[in-house]
Amino acid sequence: MTEITLNVNKKEYRLTVSEDALLLDVLRNNLGLTGTKRGCEVGECGACTVIMDGKTVNSCLVLAVQAQGSEIRTIEGVAENGKLHPVQQSFLEYDAVQCGFCTPGMVLSAVSLLEKKAHPEETEIKEAIAGNLCRCTGYQPIVKAIKAVGEK
């Protein structure tokens, strides 16, 4: 066990974790941030996506100790002052959410893309969410929702 400090959604947390604990597990179990979903746990589905120092990563493939010193953003940190993020709002408008399991990861991939590129092309959107699997929507509404944010 080791003591670490994690910076999650602009808050500092002091925690004692096992060296082999995944960031995914620490977010969910120690911090109660269960918006980060546990899917395949081997980097294939993107349900566990978080933003680490401005880049999307699979939190099932990062150890909590490796995240020390980085700024982590989870889905819980996307809405601000009780107001949905434009991406979240757009997902609602375009019916881009069905079961919702992929949604947190999908939204974070979209947020990260839009912060780099305010008006992405459709191919860039598809590339940015290629690591986020959705079993329900067929992706079209998701791509449209992200595109609409860029066009606003």
Add this chain to the structure above:
Amino acid sequence: MHYYRAKNLKDILNLFESEGDRVHLIAGGTDVLVEARQKPLPQDAFLLDISQTADLRHINEQGQTIHIGASVTHQELAESALIRQSAPLLAQACRQIGSLQIRNRGTLGGNICNASPCADTVPPLLALNANVHIAGLQGKRTVPVAEFFDSPYHPLLNNGEVVSAVSFAKLEPTTRTAFYKLGRRKALAISRINMAVVFKMTEEGFLEDVRLAPGSVFPAWHRVSEAETFLENKKAQLSVFEEAGKLVADKMIAISGRRWSTPYKEPVVAALVKRTLAIAAGVYKGGKL
């Protein structure tokens, strides 16, 4: 288990010295942590994190040579103006790896040291005649990438050694290159093939200095000298590329023998060689070849 984040190369070597065989290197962790799910790391393992080691994070040019630190990520390579310009096939290969989340973590060093038969950066590095720079307790050494592998999943690294960088001569702007990848990583092994080519083309359209490196075709990585020699000074046209494709497929059968997968793989390999050469020469018009 212990965890330590190396700040510089000296840190890494110090820990090799003090911790010996307990040291397990982790860079992006996209292979290590997937494998740890099947076979957990030993309880007394000393996990040495080299993903943020400053000495392994550079992309630069020194004269005519490009140097890439082992812990540079695939996404950084895909986005690097220098790599896109001086080794476009490597940038293309990196851009097609996994997903953005994987490319943001996975590193060049991890890709070649994991040495999976379908590692996407290996064929481009072979075609670039790249060198692998290794640092260890016994000092530094440099080996051509073609001599870096023993067999799949077994790079020729000793205990207490780390790959510090990869380097290769910058390609001239007129050099033609292509990288082509078929199939997904988790797809059946027989349908996972990748291919890298580099050549020069004279104004009259003749090929020179041809380098052709397929992945997942042979039991070990190497370029295909039979096809390279055949292509030298030939005209860049589809009939020639088709012939080269057959030579590569013949070589595959000569090395591996005929197997249950051969009827599928033989025409696919031949077609991929033809297609990749055609893309590099700018005569591929899309569709089936």
